[in-house]
Amino acid sequence: MNPSNATPLLNVSDLTKHFPLQRGVFEKMAFRKGRFRWISQTVHAVNGVNLDIHRGDTLALVGESGCGKSTLAKTIIGLYAPTSGQVIYNGQDIGRLAGAARKPYQKKIQIIFQDPFSSINPRKKVLDIIAQPIDVHGLAKGAARSERVATLLEKVGLSADYAQRYPHQFSGGQRQRIGIARALASEPDLIIADEPISALDVSIQAQILNLMMDLQEALGLTYLFVSHDLSVVRHISNRVAVMYLGFIVEYGDTEALFEDPKHPYTQMLFSAIPSLDTLEFQDQFGLKGEVPTPIQLPCGCVFHPRCPKVMDRCRVDHPMLREIETGRWAACHLYDHQQRSNGRPMYR
Amino acid sequence: MSRPADTHTDAKLLRVEHLKTHFFTRKGVVKAVDDVGFTLDRGQIMGLVGESGAGKSITGFSILRLIDEPGRIVSGRILFEGENLLEKSEKEMYRIRGNRIAMVFQDPQTSLDPVFTIGYQIVEGIAAHRPMARGEARRRAVGLLQQVGIPSPDERLSDYPHQFSGGMRQRVGISIAMSAAPALIIADEPSTALDVTVQAQVLTLMRKLVREQDAAMILITHDIALVGQFCDAIAVMYAGRMVEKGPKEALIRTPLHPYTIGLIDSIPGRQAPRKRLRQIRGMMPNLLNLPPGCPFKPRCDRADDGCHRQPDLVEVAPGRAVACWKVEAS
Numbered sequence: 001m002n003p004s005n006a007t008p009l010l011n012v013s014d015l016t017k018h019f020p021l022q023r024g025v026f027e028k029m030a031f032r033k034g035r036f037r038w039i040s041q042t043v044h045a046v047n048g049v050n051l052d053i054h055r056g057d058t059l060a061l062v063g064e065s066g067c068g069k070s071t072l073a074k075t076i077i078g079l080y081a082p083t084s085g086q087v088i089y090n091g092q093d094i095g096r097l098a099g100a101a102r103k104p105y106q107k108k109i110q111i112i113f114q115d116p117f118s119s120i121n122p123r124k125k126v127l128d129i130i131a132q133p134i135d136v137h138g139l140a141k142g143a144a145r146s147e148r149v150a151t152l153l154e155k156v157g158l159s160a161d162y163a164q165r166y167p168h169q170f171s172g173g174q175r176q177r178i179g180i181a182r183a184l185a186s187e188p189d190l191i192i193a194d195e196p197i198s199a200l201d202v203s204i205q206a207q208i209l210n211l212m213m214d215l216q217e218a219l220g221l222t223y224l225f226v227s228h229d230l231s232v233v234r235h236i237s238n239r240v241a242v243m244y245l246g247f248i249v250e251y252g253d254t255e256a257l258f259e260d261p262k263h264p265y266t267q268m269l270f271s272a273i274p275s276l277d278t279l280e281f282q283d284q285f286g287l288k289g290e291v292p293t294p295i296q297l298p299c300g301c302v303f304h305p306r307c308p309k310v311m312d313r314c315r316v317d318h319p320m321l322r323e324i325e326t327g328r329w330a331a332c333h334l335y336d337h338q339q340r341s342n343g344r345p346m347y348r
Numbered sequence: 349m350s351r352p353a354d355t356h357t358d359a360k361l362l363r364v365e366h367l368k369t370h371f372f373t374r375k376g377v378v379k380a381v382d383d384v385g386f387t388l389d390r391g392q393i394m395g396l397v398g399e400s401g402a403g404k405s406i407t408g409f410s411i412l413r414l415i416d417e418p419g420r421i422v423s424g425r426i427l428f429e430g431e432n433l434l435e436k437s438e439k440e441m442y443r444i445r446g447n448r449i450a451m452v453f454q455d456p457q458t459s460l461d462p463v464f465t466i467g468y469q470i471v472e473g474i475a476a477h478r479p480m481a482r483g484e485a486r487r488r489a490v491g492l493l494q495q496v497g498i499p500s501p502d503e504r505l506s507d508y509p510h511q512f513s514g515g516m517r518q519r520v521g522i523s524i525a526m527s528a529a530p531a532l533i534i535a536d537e538p539s540t541a542l543d544v545t546v547q548a549q550v551l552t553l554m555r556k557l558v559r560e561q562d563a564a565m566i567l568i569t570h571d572i573a574l575v576g577q578f579c580d581a582i583a584v585m586y587a588g589r590m591v592e593k594g595p596k597e598a599l600i601r602t603p604l605h606p607y608t609i610g611l612i613d614s615i616p617g618r619q620a621p622r623k624r625l626r627q628i629r630g631m632m633p634n635l636l637n638l639p640p641g642c643p644f645k646p647r648c649d650r651a652d653d654g655c656h657r658q659p660d661l662v663e664v665a666p667g668r669a670v671a672c673w674k675v676e677a678s
Binding site for chain 1: 543547572574611627
């Protein structure tokens with residue numbers, strides 16, 4: 001899925017993350033075929049995802065809650081160990097590395113969290129919060145450390161004097177700036193932003209987005225931007241992957257994908273976004289239903305129970321994510337005939 | 349404050365005048381709602397937009413007189429069907445709440461009681477306002493659930509809230525609000541906890557029910573684009589005051605107040621992609637420590653010395669009112 005042939009900065013290959021469902025002893029037992037049996041259930045959060053992120057790109061991961069976008073982000077950064085598949089950073093599989101072996105990669109991939117209130121320690125000074133990656137990786141000590149923090153604070157648009165203050169003295173937008181400064185402290189290449197602005201007020205959101213775009217330009221950062229807010233995604237990203245129930249259903253260049261979404265789910269999702277262009281909501285794509293539970297995935301295409309264009313084949317046959325036209329991948333049987341002869345399949 | 353629509357004494361469903369709801373905290377007086385006024389017709393949906401702390405929810409709660417200590421409705425009038433709600437006794441208000449004016453809350457998870465079945469909670473709501481036999485109340489509950497699009501409502505009545513998805517729970521919340529066929533529905537961020545595809549379904553349903561029953565609705569939200577899709581009129585609040593109101597189309601296409609302009613401009617997706625967004629600088633001031641004069645002055649590009657006096661909401665065109673010295677002058 002790489003239009004240019006450069007090696008991607010990060011490559012996610014067939015990544016799967018399932019969580020076993022923790023339940024009580026009696027709920028785990030079921031009477032079947034004449035005797036009690038143990039049943040085990042799993043949450044299928046991420047199912048065989050393939051993704052490339054190129055240096056300098058902003059790849060947006062969009063989808064509704066429960067579609068696995070945050071799990072995918074957290075698996076990439078190593079907060080979860082993958083059930084199967086690989087996370088390849090600069091040619092090295094880091095998915096299963098832990099402890100000291102992982103440390104050099106941790107430095108290069110950092111994360112910005114959604115909630116600026118719970119993601120920074122209220123008992124620490126801003127200086128120590130931002131300096132944590134510096135301390136962990138032993139990048140600077142003493143005066144050099146304070147100086148680095150001061151530079152970072154200025155980079156994110158805060159005064160260097162704030163280093164001695166505590167988080168409660170700051171507003172949500174300022175705290176998110178502190179979170180961004182902390183993510184920048186170890187000079188990463190890739191920043192994973194997990195819904196970085198959805199907890200902020202509307203007028204503050206634009207400020208944080210501008211800051212992120214400024215930083216990308218100044219520092220040559222690569223972003224994996226996880227969001228459910230499609231207008232934000234359209235603005236900030238240059239590539240989009242749409243997720244549904246742990247699968248990527250469509251992938252392509254941002255402008256082209258927003259102009260002409262191909263997958264029925266993407267069409268439904270985009271039609272539901274309130275926009276200021278049309279001032280009377282019209283349901284064009286037959287909105288119905290909600291995202292089903294990821295415990296028991298629908299068979300065939302996972303979207304078929306809600307799909308307005310469902311065909312018989314969709315109920316039994318799971319569509320692969322394939323290149324349907326140059327630079328656009330979709331997982332939908334509607335485009336079976338359009339499959340490019342050399343279409344590179346993304347799922348095995 | 350001049351309120352243009354007041355000149356003719358027509359039968360407005362709701363008329364809020366000079367409403368002031370203040371909170372008397374130890375740190376000082378928080379003027380959460382300060383001199384707010386608007387009117388609402390039957391069949392009309394009004395969007396009340398603003399950032400958190402702008403006073404939009406407190407305005408909604410004030411109409412239902414659900415303001416707790418240390419807050420108090422200091423002054424103003426709330427004329428609902430011609431009667432001033434602020435002069436009603438608590439007992440009279442009890443009969444109005446849920447019956448004539450209903451509320452839909454943001455989080456259906458917390459507004460439903462987890463230990464009672466959905467059926468019990470709907471029937472309880474119906475029986476509270478109109479005594480009737482259990483069987484009949486139950487039949488009504490089935491009808492209500494059907495109306496809000498819950499499949500096999502007869503069986504779902506004996507389910508508990510946790511067995512419903514977020515969107516379905518909000519539909520139950522709407523059916524409870526609709527159970528007494530209220531004349532006014534106050535919906536406080538009814539779709540914020542929902543996914544976009546579900547949000548569109550729930551709001552389409554609410555709009556349909558409001559139109560069918562000739563009721564009116566106040567939709568409280570921070571999302572101005574959402575309001576544009578589902579409302580007839582829009583009122584924008586900032587720091588406890590109403591800064592602009594008008595018909596949807598006009599307000600969104602030609603916003604007049606610098607705050608509304610900034611709010612609409614800062615929505616991504618309408619500007620050149622991957623370029624800096626236009627932004628409103630700074631943030632909303634602390635309500636305990638409001639700047640003198642126009643509350644938006646510190647963030648406003650057009651502010652000058654003339655803005656040290658507080659502007660009133662003034663009619664600038666039929667149905668459109670703005671609280672800004674700069675607009676008035678032009």
